[in-house]
Amino acid sequence: MSKDYRSRVERRQSSEGSKPAKKKKNPKRNWKKTLLLLVLIFGILGVLSIAAIAVTSPKLDPKKLETPVSSKIMDMNDEQVSLFSGQEKRIRVNINEIPDNVQNAFIATEDVRFRQHHGIDVRRIGGAAVANLTHGFGAEGASTITQQVIKNTVLTNEKSLTRKIREAYLAYQLENKYSKDQILEMYLNKIFFGNRSYGVATAAKTYFNKDIDELELDEAATLAALPKAPSYYDPTRNPKAAEERRNVVLNLMAQHGFISKAEAEKAKSIHVKDRIHQGTLNAESRPYDAYLKQVMDDVKKIDGMKDVDIFSAGLKIYTNLDTKAQQVTEDVLKAKLENENKYLQSGVAIVDTKTGAIRAIGSGRGVQLSNQFSSRITRQPGSTIKPILDYGPAIENEQWSTGHILKDEPVKIDDVTINNHDDRNAGDITMRQALVDSKNTTAIRTFQDIGPEKAADFANGLGFKLDPSTTYPSYAIGGFRKGISPLTLAGSYAAFGNGGLYSTPTTIRKIEFPDGRVIEVDSEPKAAMKDYTAYMITDMLRDVMDRGTATQANIPSLDIAGKTGTTNYDKNDRNKYGIPSKATKDAWMAGYTTTYSAAVWTGYEHMQDDDGSALYLDNTKDDYSKQIFRDIMKELDHKNTGFKKPKSVQEVLLEKGTGKRASEFTPDSDKIRELFVKGSTLPEVSKKFDKPATIDGLKAKFDDKKNEIQVDWKYKNKDGVTFKVLASYNDGPMQERATINDTKFVVPSPAPGKYTFQVIAIDSKNNTQSEPAETSITITAPEEPQQPGTPPGQGEPGTPPGQGEPGTPPGEGQPGTPGTGTQPGTEPGTPPDQGQPGTPPDQGQGNQVNQNRKEKQQEGGGLIPPLNQ
Structure with missing residues (x-):
C-alpha cells in the first residue's frame, strides 16, 4: 500500500510538476480590525489635540469673572472716547437676594439641568447635535449657564471648534472652583438686558422700576426672555414679540415643574406693555448715545460678531465718529426741538461724501427713540426720491439732458389721477425745472418711460432694496410702502457728490480683540452710476437750493446740492384723526457738499398724542427739516472744494420752451444753459428767432407833379411783419421816421438835397429784425435868376453867407426879410426854403407853409426836413 501510495503520489507530483506552479492566495484582510485601528489612531490624535487646545486655554481670572471689561471706542482720529466705560447701568446683587422665580425662569430657559451637570451637559450636547444635523448648524445651542459665563468673561464669541473645546474645559474648571450659586450669581449679574442695563437687578429697575425682590412671576419671565435677543425682545419697542417670548419662558417653567400650569396661564394673561414703567427710560442720554447705538448695530452686521457684547468683551472699536459733527448735530436738535411739542421727532444722519463713513447720528426724543429715527426709521421719502x-x-x-422736455399735466393711473402739490401745471417743462419745482407729474412720467426694472436697479445700487415687480409708479414720488431711513438717504445722496461711487455707510473701521485678533471693516466703493449722471443730478440740485424748494436750507458760501421732500396723510387717516387736508406727515431735507452728506427727517411717531389730539406738521413745522439741515451743515468743516464737471459732460445753450439749441438770433433773455452727455445727439438749432428776410427791390423816386419822394419795396411774407423806415438828409445821421405795415413811404414837398432811406423788416412776435435795405435819391433845386452883382446865396452886399443882420443868429432875421413868396427860393441868391440869407432850410419868417414845416422839423430833431409818417 505504501508503495502504491508513493507511486500515486509520485505520479501526481510528476503530473503536477509538468504544469506551471500556481501563486498562493493572500490571506483575507480583516477590515473590521483596520477600521478599529483607524478609529483608535484618530481618537488618540483627537484626544491629544483636545488636550493641546485645553492646556493652551487662558487661565480663569477671578477679576474677569467678577467685573466685565468695557470696550474702548475710538473716534475718526484714533482718539479714545469714553462712551462705554463706566457708563452702563449696573446694580449688583447677591444670589440670596434674587427670588426663586427669577432664578428658575433663567434656569428653565437657558439650562434646565444646571444644578445636575458639572459644567457640560452631555444630554444637551446630544440633542443639539441632532437638531443641528436635521435643521442645520446653529439650529440649537448646547451651552450651559456655566459655559456662558466663560464665554462672556474669558473667551470671545467666535464660532469655532477650538473655542468650544476651551469653553468646555474652562467650564469644568469653573465648576470645580465655584459653587452653583456663585456661578448663577455671576451669570445673572453679567447678562445684558438691553437699554444699557447689565444684570437682572438693573433690568428690574430699568423696565419695571422695582427692586429685584419685588418682581412678579410674569415680570421675571419677561426678563428671562430678553438675553436671547435684547433688541428684538425689548418690551419698550416690540411688546408683542416680548410677550410671545415671555410666554415661552412661562411654558418652560411649567413644563419643568418650577411653577404650575395654572400659575403660568395666570401670568400669561397679563400684557407686557401694561407692566413697563416708562419713566425710568427717559433719563438723560449720555454723550454721543445715538452714534453708539449705531455702532452696536454695525457690530452685529460683521461676520462672527452677532453675539458679541461690546460692553464687556474688552474690545477696542475704531469708529468713523466725527466728534465735532456729532456735537453740532446734538446741539442743533436740542435748540430746535426742546421747546416744541414733546412728541415732535427728528432723525439726522451725516456721512462722509467720499467714503460713506458715518460721521454723526442725530436721534429722536423721549421714550427710547434714540437711533430709532436715524437708521431704523422707515418713513416715506417724498420728493427726495426723485433724483434716485x-x-x-x-x-x-437714456442720456437725457438736463434740458429734456417733459409734459407737466395730470397723470392718470388706473382710476387715480395724480397732480402736483399745488394743482398747477406748466405744460412743457425742462427736466431741470421740473426738479427745481418738484413736479410730481413729470417724475411719474419719467419713471414710466424708464420702467420699474431700470429704476429699481439704479436705486438698489445706492443702498436700497427694491423689488422691481412691486416698485409701482407711486414710488416715483416717494409713496413707499415701508419707507427708508435718513441713513439710507444720506448714503445714496453721497454717491451723487462722489462722482457716482457708492460706499455702504458704516460707523466702524476695525475691531481689536483682547487676544490681538483684528477685524478690518473696509467699505469698498463701487460705481453705482456714470460720472455724468452724478454731476448732472448735482447741478440740477444746486438750482433746487438756489431758487427751488430748498432755499431755506441753502448756505450761499458753500457749493451745495439738495432736495426737499414731504408726504401727506391719506383721506382715511385725515377723517379718522381730524387732520387738516394740507397737513404734512413727513418732512425731509437731504443734501451734500464734496465733504459731507446729510439727511434730516422731522415728524411724529404716531398720529395722536396720549390725550387723543391729532399730531401733524403745520406750515411752519414742515420747514424744520430744512432749518436743521442748514444749521448743522454751516457749522461743519467743509473742505471748500466745489463739484467739478467731468469731461463726459458738455454745456449747451438751449432756447427756452423749445428744447432746441439757441440760434445766433436767440435773445439772451431766451437762452438757458443745460448739460448734455458728451457724444450724445444734440437737438437741432431753433428757427424761432431766425432773422427775417431782407427787404427786396427798395427804391426811391421823385414825382414832379406831386412834388414828393415815393419810397417803395417788396416783401414776400408780410404776416406778423412791420417795417421800420429810417432816413437821413445830406449824409446826416440816420433817424427813425416811421414804423408801418405798408410797403411804401412818401416824403412830401422835399427840399433840395440828398435823401438816404433804410427799411428794416421787424418780426414783432419773435422780436427779430432783418438787415437794413438802403437806397438814396438827390433832389436838385430849379435854376432861378439872380440880381446883378449879388453873389449867389447872400443877402445884403458885405454880409457873410448864411447870415442875416450883423450879429443875428443864423435863421432868425428881422420881420419883412425877403423870402416871403409861396415858392421857396424866389429871392435871388436865397437858398430854397429859407428866409434871411444863410438861414437853414425850413426856417426864417416865411409863409405859413414854411412855418408848419419848421414846427415839424423841430419835432423830428431838426436834422432832416419833416417827412410824412
Missing part, C-alpha cells in the same frame, strides 16, 4: 428713482435712471440709461 426717476431722473437719475433717465440720465444713466
Whole structure:
C-alpha cells in the first residue's frame, strides 16, 4: 500500500510538476480590525489635540469673572472716547437676594439641568447635535449657564471648534472652583438686558422700576426672555414679540415643574406693555448715545460678531465718529426741538461724501427713540426720491439732458389721477425745472418711460432694496410702502457728490480683540452710476437750493446740492384723526457738499398724542427739516472744494420752451444753459428767432407833379411783419421816421438835397429784425435868376453867407426879410426854403407853409426836413 501510495503520489507530483506552479492566495484582510485601528489612531490624535487646545486655554481670572471689561471706542482720529466705560447701568446683587422665580425662569430657559451637570451637559450636547444635523448648524445651542459665563468673561464669541473645546474645559474648571450659586450669581449679574442695563437687578429697575425682590412671576419671565435677543425682545419697542417670548419662558417653567400650569396661564394673561414703567427710560442720554447705538448695530452686521457684547468683551472699536459733527448735530436738535411739542421727532444722519463713513447720528426724543429715527426709521421719502428713482435712471440709461422736455399735466393711473402739490401745471417743462419745482407729474412720467426694472436697479445700487415687480409708479414720488431711513438717504445722496461711487455707510473701521485678533471693516466703493449722471443730478440740485424748494436750507458760501421732500396723510387717516387736508406727515431735507452728506427727517411717531389730539406738521413745522439741515451743515468743516464737471459732460445753450439749441438770433433773455452727455445727439438749432428776410427791390423816386419822394419795396411774407423806415438828409445821421405795415413811404414837398432811406423788416412776435435795405435819391433845386452883382446865396452886399443882420443868429432875421413868396427860393441868391440869407432850410419868417414845416422839423430833431409818417 505504501508503495502504491508513493507511486500515486509520485505520479501526481510528476503530473503536477509538468504544469506551471500556481501563486498562493493572500490571506483575507480583516477590515473590521483596520477600521478599529483607524478609529483608535484618530481618537488618540483627537484626544491629544483636545488636550493641546485645553492646556493652551487662558487661565480663569477671578477679576474677569467678577467685573466685565468695557470696550474702548475710538473716534475718526484714533482718539479714545469714553462712551462705554463706566457708563452702563449696573446694580449688583447677591444670589440670596434674587427670588426663586427669577432664578428658575433663567434656569428653565437657558439650562434646565444646571444644578445636575458639572459644567457640560452631555444630554444637551446630544440633542443639539441632532437638531443641528436635521435643521442645520446653529439650529440649537448646547451651552450651559456655566459655559456662558466663560464665554462672556474669558473667551470671545467666535464660532469655532477650538473655542468650544476651551469653553468646555474652562467650564469644568469653573465648576470645580465655584459653587452653583456663585456661578448663577455671576451669570445673572453679567447678562445684558438691553437699554444699557447689565444684570437682572438693573433690568428690574430699568423696565419695571422695582427692586429685584419685588418682581412678579410674569415680570421675571419677561426678563428671562430678553438675553436671547435684547433688541428684538425689548418690551419698550416690540411688546408683542416680548410677550410671545415671555410666554415661552412661562411654558418652560411649567413644563419643568418650577411653577404650575395654572400659575403660568395666570401670568400669561397679563400684557407686557401694561407692566413697563416708562419713566425710568427717559433719563438723560449720555454723550454721543445715538452714534453708539449705531455702532452696536454695525457690530452685529460683521461676520462672527452677532453675539458679541461690546460692553464687556474688552474690545477696542475704531469708529468713523466725527466728534465735532456729532456735537453740532446734538446741539442743533436740542435748540430746535426742546421747546416744541414733546412728541415732535427728528432723525439726522451725516456721512462722509467720499467714503460713506458715518460721521454723526442725530436721534429722536423721549421714550427710547434714540437711533430709532436715524437708521431704523422707515418713513416715506417724498420728493427726495426723485433724483434716485426717476431722473437719475433717465440720465444713466437714456442720456437725457438736463434740458429734456417733459409734459407737466395730470397723470392718470388706473382710476387715480395724480397732480402736483399745488394743482398747477406748466405744460412743457425742462427736466431741470421740473426738479427745481418738484413736479410730481413729470417724475411719474419719467419713471414710466424708464420702467420699474431700470429704476429699481439704479436705486438698489445706492443702498436700497427694491423689488422691481412691486416698485409701482407711486414710488416715483416717494409713496413707499415701508419707507427708508435718513441713513439710507444720506448714503445714496453721497454717491451723487462722489462722482457716482457708492460706499455702504458704516460707523466702524476695525475691531481689536483682547487676544490681538483684528477685524478690518473696509467699505469698498463701487460705481453705482456714470460720472455724468452724478454731476448732472448735482447741478440740477444746486438750482433746487438756489431758487427751488430748498432755499431755506441753502448756505450761499458753500457749493451745495439738495432736495426737499414731504408726504401727506391719506383721506382715511385725515377723517379718522381730524387732520387738516394740507397737513404734512413727513418732512425731509437731504443734501451734500464734496465733504459731507446729510439727511434730516422731522415728524411724529404716531398720529395722536396720549390725550387723543391729532399730531401733524403745520406750515411752519414742515420747514424744520430744512432749518436743521442748514444749521448743522454751516457749522461743519467743509473742505471748500466745489463739484467739478467731468469731461463726459458738455454745456449747451438751449432756447427756452423749445428744447432746441439757441440760434445766433436767440435773445439772451431766451437762452438757458443745460448739460448734455458728451457724444450724445444734440437737438437741432431753433428757427424761432431766425432773422427775417431782407427787404427786396427798395427804391426811391421823385414825382414832379406831386412834388414828393415815393419810397417803395417788396416783401414776400408780410404776416406778423412791420417795417421800420429810417432816413437821413445830406449824409446826416440816420433817424427813425416811421414804423408801418405798408410797403411804401412818401416824403412830401422835399427840399433840395440828398435823401438816404433804410427799411428794416421787424418780426414783432419773435422780436427779430432783418438787415437794413438802403437806397438814396438827390433832389436838385430849379435854376432861378439872380440880381446883378449879388453873389449867389447872400443877402445884403458885405454880409457873410448864411447870415442875416450883423450879429443875428443864423435863421432868425428881422420881420419883412425877403423870402416871403409861396415858392421857396424866389429871392435871388436865397437858398430854397429859407428866409434871411444863410438861414437853414425850413426856417426864417416865411409863409405859413414854411412855418408848419419848421414846427415839424423841430419835432423830428431838426436834422432832416419833416417827412410824412
